[in-house]
Amino acid sequence: MTTKMAINAKDIFRNQHRLIRFIEQSIRLCSNQSLKTAQKHAKQQAEPDFQITTSISSAYTAAPEPIKHDADVGQQFAAVQLAVRLASPQQLQPKPDNDDALSFGKVFTDHMLKIYYHRSLGGWQRPEITPLENLVMHPAAKVLHYAVELFEGMKAYRGVDGKIRIFRPNMNMNRMNLTARRSGLPTFEGEEYIKCLSRLISIDSEWVPHSEAASLYIRPTLIGIDPTLGVASSDSALLYTILSPVGCYFKSDSDGAVSLLADPRYTRAWPGGVGNRKMGSNYAPTINVQKEAAQKGLQQVLWLYGEDHQLTEVGTMNIFMFYVNENGEKVLVTPPLSGLILPGITRDSILTLARQLGKFEVREEVITMPHVCELLNQGRLLELFGTGTACVVSPINRINYLGTDLYIPTMEQEKPIHEWIRETLTDIQYGKIDHPWAVVID
Amino acid sequence: MTTKMAINAKDIFRNQHRLIRFIEQSIRLCSNQSLKTAQKHAKQQAEPDFQITTSISSAYTAAPEPIKHDADVGQQFAAVQLAVRLASPQQLQPKPDNDDALSFGKVFTDHMLKIYYHRSLGGWQRPEITPLENLVMHPAAKVLHYAVELFEGMKAYRGVDGKIRIFRPNMNMNRMNLTARRSGLPTFEGEEYIKCLSRLISIDSEWVPHSEAASLYIRPTLIGIDPTLGVASSDSALLYTILSPVGCYFKSDSDGAVSLLADPRYTRAWPGGVGNRKMGSNYAPTINVQKEAAQKGLQQVLWLYGEDHQLTEVGTMNIFMFYVNENGEKVLVTPPLSGLILPGITRDSILTLARQLGKFEVREEVITMPHVCELLNQGRLLELFGTGTACVVSPINRINYLGTDLYIPTMEQEKPIHEWIRETLTDIQYGKIDHPWAVVID
Numbered sequence: 001m002t003t004k005m006a007i008n009a010k011d012i013f014r015n016q017h018r019l020i021r022f023i024e025q026s027i028r029l030c031s032n033q034s035l036k037t038a039q040k041h042a043k044q045q046a047e048p049d050f051q052i053t054t055s056i057s058s059a060y061t062a063a064p065e066p067i068k069h070d071a072d073v074g075q076q077f078a079a080v081q082l083a084v085r086l087a088s089p090q091q092l093q094p095k096p097d098n099d100d101a102l103s104f105g106k107v108f109t110d111h112m113l114k115i116y117y118h119r120s121l122g123g124w125q126r127p128e129i130t131p132l133e134n135l136v137m138h139p140a141a142k143v144l145h146y147a148v149e150l151f152e153g154m155k156a157y158r159g160v161d162g163k164i165r166i167f168r169p170n171m172n173m174n175r176m177n178l179t180a181r182r183s184g185l186p187t188f189e190g191e192e193y194i195k196c197l198s199r200l201i202s203i204d205s206e207w208v209p210h211s212e213a214a215s216l217y218i219r220p221t222l223i224g225i226d227p228t229l230g231v232a233s234s235d236s237a238l239l240y241t242i243l244s245p246v247g248c249y250f251k252s253d254s255d256g257a258v259s260l261l262a263d264p265r266y267t268r269a270w271p272g273g274v275g276n277r278k279m280g281s282n283y284a285p286t287i288n289v290q291k292e293a294a295q296k297g298l299q300q301v302l303w304l305y306g307e308d309h310q311l312t313e314v315g316t317m318n319i320f321m322f323y324v325n326e327n328g329e330k331v332l333v334t335p336p337l338s339g340l341i342l343p344g345i346t347r348d349s350i351l352t353l354a355r356q357l358g359k360f361e362v363r364e365e366v367i368t369m370p371h372v373c374e375l376l377n378q379g380r381l382l383e384l385f386g387t388g389t390a391c392v393v394s395p396i397n398r399i400n401y402l403g404t405d406l407y408i409p410t411m412e413q414e415k416p417i418h419e420w421i422r423e424t425l426t427d428i429q430y431g432k433i434d435h436p437w438a439v440v441i442d
Numbered sequence: 443m444t445t446k447m448a449i450n451a452k453d454i455f456r457n458q459h460r461l462i463r464f465i466e467q468s469i470r471l472c473s474n475q476s477l478k479t480a481q482k483h484a485k486q487q488a489e490p491d492f493q494i495t496t497s498i499s500s501a502y503t504a505a506p507e508p509i510k511h512d513a514d515v516g517q518q519f520a521a522v523q524l525a526v527r528l529a530s531p532q533q534l535q536p537k538p539d540n541d542d543a544l545s546f547g548k549v550f551t552d553h554m555l556k557i558y559y560h561r562s563l564g565g566w567q568r569p570e571i572t573p574l575e576n577l578v579m580h581p582a583a584k585v586l587h588y589a590v591e592l593f594e595g596m597k598a599y600r601g602v603d604g605k606i607r608i609f610r611p612n613m614n615m616n617r618m619n620l621t622a623r624r625s626g627l628p629t630f631e632g633e634e635y636i637k638c639l640s641r642l643i644s645i646d647s648e649w650v651p652h653s654e655a656a657s658l659y660i661r662p663t664l665i666g667i668d669p670t671l672g673v674a675s676s677d678s679a680l681l682y683t684i685l686s687p688v689g690c691y692f693k694s695d696s697d698g699a700v701s702l703l704a705d706p707r708y709t710r711a712w713p714g715g716v717g718n719r720k721m722g723s724n725y726a727p728t729i730n731v732q733k734e735a736a737q738k739g740l741q742q743v744l745w746l747y748g749e750d751h752q753l754t755e756v757g758t759m760n761i762f763m764f765y766v767n768e769n770g771e772k773v774l775v776t777p778p779l780s781g782l783i784l785p786g787i788t789r790d791s792i793l794t795l796a797r798q799l800g801k802f803e804v805r806e807e808v809i810t811m812p813h814v815c816e817l818l819n820q821g822r823l824l825e826l827f828g829t830g831t832a833c834v835v836s837p838i839n840r841i842n843y844l845g846t847d848l849y850i851p852t853m854e855q856e857k858p859i860h861e862w863i864r865e866t867l868t869d870i871q872y873g874k875i876d877h878p879w880a881v882v883i884d
Binding site for chain 1: 578
């Protein structure tokens with residue numbers, strides 16, 4: 001029985017070879033025909049009449065469940081305790097001239113937020129805003145050895161009305177607390193954190209770019225700092241936040257689209273792992289694969305999973321596909337929250353908006369490379385794109401899969417759905433349309 | 443075809459339920475009978491005549507292949523450049539009184555070794571020994587966000603002749619460089635590092651415990667310190683080393699054996715991942731599972747993999763099983779280096795010594811929980827134990843598997859193989875027998 005049911009590493013690779021031969025044949029077929037067919041097909045299709053949604057149904061805006069803290073976490077911090085130590089005028093840094101040309105995460109604002117946790121002192125300590133400064137830590141700090149660390153990615157946007165907004169912050173706080181729990185780090189009150197963060201952004205408000213092509217990236221980070229080498233949960237932690245004015249994260253081809261390396265030899269996440277939590281440990285193993293992609297002239301990695309080569313994530317983004325089904329109907333599909341992918345807030349927002357729009361079917365369903373190939377082959381694949389806080393939407397124009405280039409007609413559509421998504425979300429984020437997802441910082 | 447071959451998360455869990463029902467039945471059978479049968483069986487077996495090996499065949503001592511550096515790593519560091527800044531007499535810390543009662547990794551010696559790497563300055567910089575001091579780093583340092591970090595675990599032993607020895611350091615250097623490459627961090631000359639490390643140990647030599655129950659734990663650590671938030675390889679890094687006098691790492695039951703939680707819902711490593719590299723990212727996801735084990739009164743986690751519940755690692759150790767095969771012959775088995783487990787240096791040493799001994803068969807082969815259960819049921823399982831630098835050998839007396847306790851007769855054997863292994867290895871490490879694996883620090 002065990003031999004029959006055994007799926008060990010060898011089996012997977014052995015079966016993969018057979019699968020790969022099959023897929024290679026399909027690719028040869030489809031890579032030649034797909035682009036032309038898809039272009040022809042797209043023109044034949046009537047374009048849906050997309051309109052910007054100005055209000056959303058409450059059915060889709062339910063806030064996530066509030067986090068229940070473990071009994072032994074101890075005292076929580078509160079925003080009313082916040083202490084502020086401002087940078088001296090001499091410490092203030094010049095702001096970058098050209099917001100649009102900013103490279104991601106290299107320039108930081110003048111201040112940061114720090115909240116220490118010490119179990120021995122009763123729990124979370126008083127939050128403080130300080131000038132941006134180096135962290136000082138013991139060389140045995142757990143974060144440096146066992147990756148006891150997690151983060152979030154958020155943004156502050158300067159709206160067309162001059163007001164600064166953040167986007168669905170309660171979603172980030174919920175995810176951050178779920179990740180903290182999975183990491184053996186203390187949970188905290190997300191609402192109190194957001195109040196402290198808002199104060200930080202207000203203090204550094206002149207760093208929020210005066211541009212719709214840029215924003216202020218927010219990096220909440222939680223690290224375990226116990227100076228002991230046991231592989232165990234950390235009794236001391238630091239929740240800190242730094243801010244960085246940014247343009248778009250991803251380098252792209254001249255048409256604004258990205259090309260991907262899809263290599264089934266590498267796996268990002270696995271059942272029983274932590275692929276659905278924003279732990280630092282999910283990122284280190286990806287860096288060398290990303291480097292390999294770059295060496296092949298490709299911009300991002302398309303992470304596959306399993307023998308059927310499921311598409312899971314692209315770079316650090318969720319993935320969406322827009323295609324025509326066998327009945328000639330358009331469908332927007334993204335992989336389900338199976339534990340293998342990050343529960344993206346942009347992902348959730350897109351699903352909500354698309355379902356409200358009601359112009360096409362919206363599905364959360366496994367997408368496999370053989371299916372992508374089949375759709376391409378039959379001219380039914382319209383768009384593939386990544387989604388995330390860094391870029392909202394990142395269209396994909398090429399996938400290098402098992403050594404062959406698949407050309408994806410994402411940029412060939414006349415009224416692409418990814419453009420509608422980008423516009424709708426940025427209109428909300430930059431305050432062009434009033435929306436409960438966009439929270440104004442006072 | 444894709445449906446037939448698809449192994450996604452759902453499938454695995456669905457099939458697991460069926461498997462679990464089967465195994466539960468077997469467990470009920472075997473957990474009652476196994477201990478008595480095994481004890482009886484063990485007494486019937488003639489004990490092999492173990493003798494300490496005083497020399498080893500060169501066939502088993504081949505040094506690992508030297509690392510080839512990438513062309514763009516730049517200059518290497520050399521031990522002759524080493525700068526030393528000693529702690530002032532006021533900075534020196536008192537040494538702990540009772541070496542045997544030391545808890546793991548909480549007390550550190552007076553000095554540390556630091557070697558910076560800056561691509562912009564041409565590569566590796568001059569090595570320096572300094573007083574043990576806090577590290578200062580930018581809050582955007584990659585190590586704090588994306589777990590760009592790796593480490594090694596080594597020990598220095600004070601021999602019966604008063605000389606200080608380290609054990610097979612070239613193996614650690616090889617593994618550390620392989621891990622560095624997988625992490626997008628710079629590789630280095632292991633031999634030069636060992637010379638610098640030897641100097642550090644000489645300076646802090648009075649910290650090497652005067653006891654055979656204790657040793658000086660060595661923690662070489664390599665972290666990426668670029669202060670930029672892109673998920674990319676780090677152009678700056680710090681290779682540093684701290685030293686900590688230690689007793690045995692693991693807490694154990696009164697008989698010196700550990701009990702394990704084996705929960706197939708958690709996976710440590712997977713094909714296409716980095717389970718065979720000593721990256722910090724392999725450890726963070728284990729901490730909460732270890733906490734869960736502790737809450738159930740169990741000391742370590744037995745990491746299973748796949749539908750057939752393969753045994754991969756125990757805690758942070760490799761695992762070995764000693765059993766009687768169907769022909770009545772004794773066999774020592776450990777899982778193969780399939781990519782799912784760390785290539786342990788203690789593991790390699792045990793395989794070498796056991797093969798030299800030639801008294802029983804030695805295999806590298808997948809071990810599954812159903813097989814463990816079958817052996818227990820038939821009274822053919824003699825010993826199960828973890829192996830690693832921290833404890834050499836850690837015998838296992840109980841596994842909580844799918845909610846049921848399996849009692850393992852490891853401590854019931856009259857002349858257990860794990861005791862022979864521990865004695866042989868510690869005799870080499872503490873200089874009781876002269877052996878090329880033990881390298882004297884001048």
